Amino acid sequence: MLRQRSGQDEAHATAMNEVPAIQRAYTRCRHGQMHYRIAGPAQGTRVPVVLLHQNPSSSYEYEPLIRALATDRLVVALDTPGYGMSDAPPAPPGMAGYAAAFSDALDALAQDGILTGPVDLYGFHTGTLLSCELAIARPDRVRALGLTGIPMFDEAALAQRLAAADNFPAPDEKGTVIGDLLSKLWTYVVTSRNPAVSLEKAALNFADKARVLDRFTWAYRGVWSWDFSRLEQVTQPALLIQPAEDLLSVSLEAAARMPSCRVVELPDLDRDIFDIAPERIAHELRDFLDRI
Numbered sequence: 001m002l003r004q005r006s007g008q009d010e011a012h013a014t015a016m017n018e019v020p021a022i023q024r025a026y027t028r029c030r031h032g033q034m035h036y037r038i039a040g041p042a043q044g045t046r047v048p049v050v051l052l053h054q055n056p057s058s059s060y061e062y063e064p065l066i067r068a069l070a071t072d073r074l075v076v077a078l079d080t081p082g083y084g085m086s087d088a089p090p091a092p093p094g095m096a097g098y099a100a101a102f103s104d105a106l107d108a109l110a111q112d113g114i115l116t117g118p119v120d121l122y123g124f125h126t127g128t129l130l131s132c133e134l135a136i137a138r139p140d141r142v143r144a145l146g147l148t149g150i151p152m153f154d155e156a157a158l159a160q161r162l163a164a165a166d167n168f169p170a171p172d173e174k175g176t177v178i179g180d181l182l183s184k185l186w187t188y189v190v191t192s193r194n195p196a197v198s199l200e201k202a203a204l205n206f207a208d209k210a211r212v213l214d215r216f217t218w219a220y221r222g223v224w225s226w227d228f229s230r231l232e233q234v235t236q237p238a239l240l241i242q243p244a245e246d247l248l249s250v251s252l253e254a255a256a257r258m259p260s261c262r263v264v265e266l267p268d269l270d271r272d273i274f275d276i277a278p279e280r281i282a283h284e285l286r287d288f289l290d291r292i
Contacts, residue, residue, distance in 0.1 A: 020070035022063060024085075027112065029104035032087030035079040036105075037063065038114070040070030047120050047143055047289065051077035052102070052134070054125035054149075055219035058084025060208045061124075064274050068282035076115065078105060080130070082215045084208075092218040095226050099133035106141050120289050122146040124274075125247070126219050129226050136233050144292050145238040146285045147261075148273070149247040150254035152228045162224035165217040178213055185209055194272040201275060231257040238262070239288040241281060243269035262288070 020039040027034050037059045040048075049069055051062045059077035069075045081101045082088035089097065109115040120143050123131030128147040135142040153161070169177045189209060190202040197205075231254055238261040242251050248265075255261045264284050269277055 018071065019067055022066055022070075026085075027105050027114075028108040029081065029086075029101040031081045031089045031101055034081065034087070034101065034105045034108075035059070035085035037066060037077045038075065039066050040074040041072070042074060042114075044073050046073040047118055048074035048076060048115055049120045049122055049146075049285070049289070050102075050106075050115070051075065052121065052123040052127035052130040053077065053080065053083075054127055055080065055083060055223075056209045056212050056216050057205075058208055058211075060084065061205065061274055064278035065122075065281055068278040069286065072286070074115075076109070076119075078102060080126075080219060082218055083212050088215060092221045094222040095129050095133045096137075098130055098219070098222060099137050102130065102134050103138050103141075106138065118143040120144045120146070122285060123148075125149045125151060126223055129223055132231060132234050135236050136230060139235065142236055144236050144289060145234065146241060146288065147238060147255070148241045148243070148251075148281070149245060150231075150240070150251040151223060151247055152231075152250045152254035152257075158224050162221065165220040165224055168217045171214070181213060181216065182210060192271075194270070194276055196276045197272050205275075228254065228257070232259065234258050235260070237288075237292055239264065239285065241266065241284045243267075243271075243273055245270050264288075 022037050022039045024035065024037055027036060051059065051065065053059055053061055058079045062077045066075045066077055079086040080098055081093070106115060106119065118141055121131040121134060123145070128150045131145050131147060135145055171177050186206055189206045190199070193202045238258055240251060240255040240261055240263045242248060242263060243266045252263065255263055266280065273281060
């Protein structure tokens with residue numbers, strides 16, 4: 001027998017179908033201003049979600065996911081210091097240094113009456129390590145984590161990647177270094193994109209990543225030098241939402257090192273997940289967070 005929908009049901013369905021407006025603003029951290037995107041109900045009953053992006057992107061990559069999540073909770077997506085529109089530190093600070101700046105931002109947003117209580121985190125690629133570091137540093141503020149793509153390569157691969165990041169050549173007068181970087185970036189972001197992503201959107205994704213060419217490797221240095229044994233110090237409940245990308249196997253191994261991490265695999269997804277399947281990522285994350 002079908003249950004007749006009440007007025008409350010109808011109102012909830014209408015709210016869920018509305019596309020939340022994303023606003024942009026700045027808060028404060030030890031490196032100056034930190035830019036963020038925000039959407040969703042300011043006084044909701046659910047714990048707000050803070051999104052930490054991969055590098056060299058910004059919170060722009062999360063706009064589809066922000067809209068999918070913000071129908072029933074406040075969502076704040078921060079730009080990592082030196083990326084997007086956030087002020088840069090004087091030198092690469094490492095994962096712990098970036099997390100310290102995010103900790104500053106949480107306190108500043110609390111002072112501003114925006115994030116006054118506990119928050120949940122979601123991190124993608126670089127953002128997974130940033131989320132873990134922030135969770136370790138601020139168990140008083142971080143309730144739970146969602147993660148996708150933990151880049152825990154073996155020691156030899158990490159050392160090779162770190163050396164490449166440390167020794168990345170400086171820009172030259174002829175533009176050879178930057179031109180080569182942009183060519184490779186265009187191939188990865190645009191030419192090799194999922195066919196479901198339009199050229200126009202792929203070009204915007206490219207532009208977002210290309211805006212920080214002078215600090216392209218800064219966060220990578222933190223990723224490839226991170227001590228992955230720190231995963232064992234993340235005591236909060238965690239969820240790995242893992243598509244069939246090239247990080248699949250190492251990400252599953254990393255999740256197994258965490259004290260409390262459940263795994264959901266999405267084998268039919270690979271790359272560009274926020275452009276082609278934001279609702280699915282939001283569904284898995286929402287289902288996990290709402291059960292804690």
